[in-house]
Amino acid sequence: MGRREEVECWLTDMDGVLVHENHALPGAADLLQQWEDSGTPYLVLTNNSIFTARDLSARLRSSGLNVPEDRIWTSALATADFLKSQLPGGTAFVIGEAGITTALHEAGFIMTETNPDYVVVGETRNYSFDAITKAIRLIGDGARFIVTNPDATGPSKDGPMPATGAIAALITKATGMEPYVVGKPNPMMFRSALNKIGAHSENTAMIGDRMDTDIVAGIEAGLHTILVLTGISDQAEIQKYPFRPDEILDGVHELVRKEPVETEL
Template identity: 55%
Template sequence: MILNSSLLVSIEKHFCGNELLNGEMYMEGIKHYLIDMDGVILQGTKLIPGAAEFIQRLRTKGASFLILTNNSRYILRDLQVRLHDLGLEVPQEAIFTSALATAQFLHTQRPGGKAYVLGEAGLTTALHDIGYILTDQKPEYVVLGETTTYSFERITRAIRFVMAGARFITTNPDVTGPGEGGIVPATGAVAALISAATGAKPYFIGKPNPLMMRTALRTLDAHSEDSVIIGDRMDTDIVSGIESGLQTILVLTGVTTREQVERFPYRPTWIHKSVADIEVEG
């Protein structure tokens, strides 16, 4: 197998960086930060200790940042208010969701198209904003996002549209999510149901697809070489960062433990207990 030069540079940067730095934080040259929300900024319905201070350090140093989430349910205003109520002040422009990434992707592929949508306000609003028509009459796309109100009737309709030729798009591949009393089935699980019935595999927009990272970088007008992603999951945040040429920070406040890191064939550039420990270069 022949590796292209950009991939070799990315691999060298990540693996050699770990050996040379020996676990020490060294953030020189980093100007842009992509920050996962759940497990990094939030832990359930609570702000992770030190998260607000970390965001303030970014602002003080003049670093640009986006808070990312694979969850497509909420519009930006709702997420901004949610963070505000927890004690974190960020503008709407500093939040980026898989719904926005999905809308931007569809706009580049087929501007002004028609879609049948299973999702909530975050997704439907994002699609309306780029000029899409939401319809149940011969849609060009079936777009699946997060919702707590999946119905057998709507899933059946989505299956029939896909079988009739509609393209199948899904905001993210997460199969479970947090809910009252425990986990609940999420977008990936419903996508698997539709795939089993139709034989059609969806195109997933959100992490770990590096498309979401690149779309976020364009939103910041940033380049991968001076950017970093901070996440709590090796299988979504870190791998998508590596594949996008970003430096990567794994924090241990979410899903992945330090011991589990060794099970993966790739490594983060740095590992930290939480965002509270991350220094920001001026």
């Protein structure tokens, strides 16, 4: 799909697109209001699996952005949706926080340390050596290995810190088992988001700030892709990749429709 005029539904990343360090980026509030006023189906996507959609809605509100919780789709929700489709009523041993545990509970999963169907690793700021050891042993005993997102590091006020992908790599090294990763850049996350809002790839666009997750996954899912330069990507970063987004914009403010100016006769 090549033309923005054909877009009827929107998916957008959160950090680097709508917010940066808990501050709304220019045009973000106006664009969200534009979608709400016009009844445009949309979802805000994030690989963050720590927080529930309700938590993230409140955090965005404190940044000046009004995003209802049912308009937020996290890697935790996508993971729970995927596992429910694979094995309804299954069991899981989970390393993670409220985002993933709540999503799995609501999907009908039972949390257990005894012979679980899955070991699920999500984001947490309190990784436990005992929990990682338990995960390694359960995978060795036959549990299937699932990871919410591949991000190796996450931001903190003191600098980068190990994230889901780094812990997953440790478990892989110890078990020899590669996980199935649900979050971006797996197009699975986009497909589940499309299903949630009843959208089709032919008329949906994805706005992101990362070539290696948002844009490549959007391309593979068949979406119209828009890269904004308010996050981590710049022209030098773009040149590293063999693929290109459909559009490159300075920020989401360029997507806000300008109201016609009335002139007095």
